Amino acid sequence: MKRKRKRSKLRASGVNPQRFNKGQIKFYLYLIPLAVFMLLPIIFITMSAFKPIDELFAYPPRFFVKNPTLNNFIQLFSVSSKTNVPASRYLFNSIISTVLVMASTLLMSSAAGYVLSKKVFKLKKILFSINNLALMFVATAVAIPRYFVIVYSGLQNNFAANIIPLLAMPVGLFLVKQFIDQIPSALVEAAVIDGASDYKILTKIIIPLIKPALATIAILAFQTAWNSTEASTMYINKETLKTFSFYMTTLSNTSGNVIAGQGIAAAATLIMFLPNLILFIILQSQVMNTMAHSGLK
Amino acid sequence: MKKFLEKHSNGVLLSPYVLLFTLFIIIPVLAAVVLSFTYFNTIEFPSFIGITNYISLLMNDKVFMQKVIPNTIVYAIIVGIGGYILSFFLAWSLSQLTKLPRTILAIIIYSPSMTGGILLSTVWGVIFNGDKSGYLNYFLLQMGLIDKPVLWLQSDKYLLTIMIIVTLWSSMGIGFLAILAGIMNLNEELYEAAYIDGVKNRFQEIIYVTIPSAKPQMLFGAVMAIVNTFTSSGVGVALSGTNPTPNYAGQLIVTHIEDYGFIRYEMGYAAAVSVILLIIIRLASVGANKLFGSSDE
Numbered sequence: 001m002k003r004k005r006k007r008s009k010l011r012a013s014g015v016n017p018q019r020f021n022k023g024q025i026k027f028y029l030y031l032i033p034l035a036v037f038m039l040l041p042i043i044f045i046t047m048s049a050f051k052p053i054d055e056l057f058a059y060p061p062r063f064f065v066k067n068p069t070l071n072n073f074i075q076l077f078s079v080s081s082k083t084n085v086p087a088s089r090y091l092f093n094s095i096i097s098t099v100l101v102m103a104s105t106l107l108m109s110s111a112a113g114y115v116l117s118k119k120v121f122k123l124k125k126i127l128f129s130i131n132n133l134a135l136m137f138v139a140t141a142v143a144i145p146r147y148f149v150i151v152y153s154g155l156q157n158n159f160a161a162n163i164i165p166l167l168a169m170p171v172g173l174f175l176v177k178q179f180i181d182q183i184p185s186a187l188v189e190a191a192v193i194d195g196a197s198d199y200k201i202l203t204k205i206i207i208p209l210i211k212p213a214l215a216t217i218a219i220l221a222f223q224t225a226w227n228s229t230e231a232s233t234m235y236i237n238k239e240t241l242k243t244f245s246f247y248m249t250t251l252s253n254t255s256g257n258v259i260a261g262q263g264i265a266a267a268a269t270l271i272m273f274l275p276n277l278i279l280f281i282i283l284q285s286q287v288m289n290t291m292a293h294s295g296l297k
Numbered sequence: 298m299k300k301f302l303e304k305h306s307n308g309v310l311l312s313p314y315v316l317l318f319t320l321f322i323i324i325p326v327l328a329a330v331v332l333s334f335t336y337f338n339t340i341e342f343p344s345f346i347g348i349t350n351y352i353s354l355l356m357n358d359k360v361f362m363q364k365v366i367p368n369t370i371v372y373a374i375i376v377g378i379g380g381y382i383l384s385f386f387l388a389w390s391l392s393q394l395t396k397l398p399r400t401i402l403a404i405i406i407y408s409p410s411m412t413g414g415i416l417l418s419t420v421w422g423v424i425f426n427g428d429k430s431g432y433l434n435y436f437l438l439q440m441g442l443i444d445k446p447v448l449w450l451q452s453d454k455y456l457l458t459i460m461i462i463v464t465l466w467s468s469m470g471i472g473f474l475a476i477l478a479g480i481m482n483l484n485e486e487l488y489e490a491a492y493i494d495g496v497k498n499r500f501q502e503i504i505y506v507t508i509p510s511a512k513p514q515m516l517f518g519a520v521m522a523i524v525n526t527f528t529s530s531g532v533g534v535a536l537s538g539t540n541p542t543p544n545y546a547g548q549l550i551v552t553h554i555e556d557y558g559f560i561r562y563e564m565g566y567a568a569a570v571s572v573i574l575l576i577i578i579r580l581a582s583v584g585a586n587k588l589f590g591s592s593d594e
Contacts, residue, residue, distance in 0.1 A: 112314035145328035198306035276411035291478035295513020
């Protein structure tokens, strides 16, 4: 009996409670205000995106929109201030490059992850530790030499500059490899005895089993590509090859007149933000599953 | 052809990743080291000048020593270490809730990091706008706390603080998710055993059970926190709209590199700053390894 009482007390202090109890109220007391603070700027852009011009200019400024309108979106896609390139062109470039980055990253990291996890060869350990070291790679730190790599590889002013520099993603390879480590080697060995080639094993056994990890990398690749302004700012001069995220930064020139372009900029920001959110909500349980294996040892 | 593919499957599967990894990560890092020993203005071929760049960086660059380094230290401690502790604390708090509210709050807290602080500086630009219709100015004027509008983003007094708030807001990224997943995956029995061994309260529970058992995820989270801290360094330029930032108030190592590399075209000197940055990042992750790395190494 005594033991049982202790147990129930433990349950209350433990992780992942099954139902609500009073002890959880204190967490809500600070988590909810914090969540409001996190959400506020996002609600704010949503509001601004639908505000008509007189509400954007209103003094005192109003947080909530009164007469919502799609005007800002229409304006965003009809005019493009400095250049003659319509916003839809930037959006198209972003979609194409993001899809290609996602597809290639998934393929490359699962192929490399499989070899690093299940195959035996000389450089295996070294390759994985170099990749681990590169987890902390900060691309902006070496922006200058990266620029020269682009120039000498002929990618400058080429649409591929939006894609190729983003493909090697150390975090992606790391997560896939950790996940493939969980697959019993016996499964792979059995397939080898049955005469399956590495390509067959990869496509028929490994890839179906690592879907949660692939979902996670899909999100990371999406975020990297969709939000990237690196190529459009530094490697590409042709306006028609640049991406939407870059176009957005030209709209939000904070030192100039913020209010005038605010509605259009907010509409663009919303277009940037929503796909990120939707994709994450769809895939979040898979992401949490992968993250459980994300440990660095 | 088929035979070749079968025989060299390891190489075929691994090489796309290794090739791009070499091109866009290894070569830029090595090139930064080489360039740092040269004078290079992008027009003439780089000329070798030994360690002159490093000497002038440490001896003559007043901005670097008086502004950039102190700013970076303050920024890195609050955003990197503070943000990391915050993400652990939030992940732990969330783990104490039931599933549905936990998932919703986790998505909200994670959401700003999806698009990142730099792109979302549009939003913050309006909130911190310098005339009387800026939201913060309006609010403070109404409260009677200030008597004329403050130019928040152009002021050397406030810029760094605002940068820190914006970056912290957007820093609950995949590191945060990994820690959350790590805590959620701990075995219930560990806690029970700990209470039998004399753990008395939740604080002790965190110190003696949660952190030691979630160490691998804690380390992954730490590495991600380091990367995020330096990747988001451009936020000061995005907010104030100028590089260098007003009176160098928001100048960090990354923006100092861009200032010298892409504005003054002193590539050799900028590369030296890059090398210093890479060393700092490396040292930070060695520190994280000391704290959370597996003890058997």
